[in-house]
Amino acid sequence: MPLTRAVRLVRWFSSPFYGQEGSYWRAVTACFLAASTFWLLNALNKTYTTRITYPLAWRYDESRYIPVQSLPGEVAVNVTGRGWKLLRKNLSLDVRPAEVRLARLPATRYITGQSLRPALQTAMEGLQFNYVVTDTLWVQFDRLVSRRLPLTLSPASDGSALPYAARFVPATIIFRGPEATVSKLANPYPVHLPQAPAGSSSGEIRVPIGGPKLVQTNVQDVRIRLQPRPLITRSVQVTPELHDFPKDQAFRLRPALVRVQIQSFPEDTARIELSQLHVILHFGQLVGPDSVLQPVLSEAPTLARGVRVLTPRVRVFRSH
Secondary structure (H helix, E strand, C coil), X not given: CHHHHHHHHHHHHHHHHCCCCHHHHHHHHHHHHHHHHHHHHHHHCCEEEEEEEEEEEEECCCCCEEECCCCCCEEEEEEEEEHHHHHHXXXXXCCCCEEEECCCCCCCCEEEHHHHHHHHHHHCCCEEEEEECCCEEEXXXXXXXXXXXXXXXXXXXXXXXXXXXXXXXXXXEEXXXXXXXXXXXXXXXXXXXXXXXXXXXXXXXXXXXXXXCCCEECCCEEEEEEEEXXXXXXXXXXCCEEECCCCCCCEEEECCCEEEEEEECHHHHCCCCHHHCEEEEEHHHCCCCEEEEXXXXXXXXXXXXXXXXXXXXXXXXXXX
């Protein structure tokens, strides 16, 4: 049987190793290590042609330009060299990167493999450069600019203004980064509070600035002192709505219009939608043919910070 033959062959091969002393195994191990060492030294002395990745070092005017995407750190090349040199490269031992100099920025969008050839030939020591495997390396740069902006509190999550003003220390921040990004920053720059402060709004808190990717600031955070904000107060007149009144009867109101006081922040005053303001009169309060009803606020504008009905009562007359 094939299986029986295989077992016999294994036994025949392993039988010399049974019952040997420790010194025997040490000798076998030493012979194995010596043979492996000679084989490795012989292999490293041979010449090979293979594909490797070679590191790149980019040179450009960092005071004027900034890459808006990560620059390639290496490029695939085909080289010829002894095993020792290839091993040193794979272990990154004393490898000199190829310096790629960029002059026409920010117009340069790509680097061809052919244009990398001189830099690679200069950097490689002990290796014969054959050709670049990578056809094109893509790069993207923008001008490096700085912009100083004042700060402001960002509105609440629903877009409404916060009920307090803020004093920032420092009052302005310098943003430095790609021109396309920095030029689009809001002026004034909104600072987001971690959460609405509880209790007194006159305390001082420290808030991180943050910012878009690749944009740096001259400070990491600012101190904010919160203060109550002034409100704009105005009065308007609205027609009260009749609630649960019989539809087959007519009624007269005196006064016909109800005065309502609305409070809002200065920037919200012009955006107050009076169509959202509703005052009603309840029919259930009538106790006779002619009665006095108290107008009730049923709905207020979303941007209003305070709403109060100034007209205390409305006299209702039944029309005959």
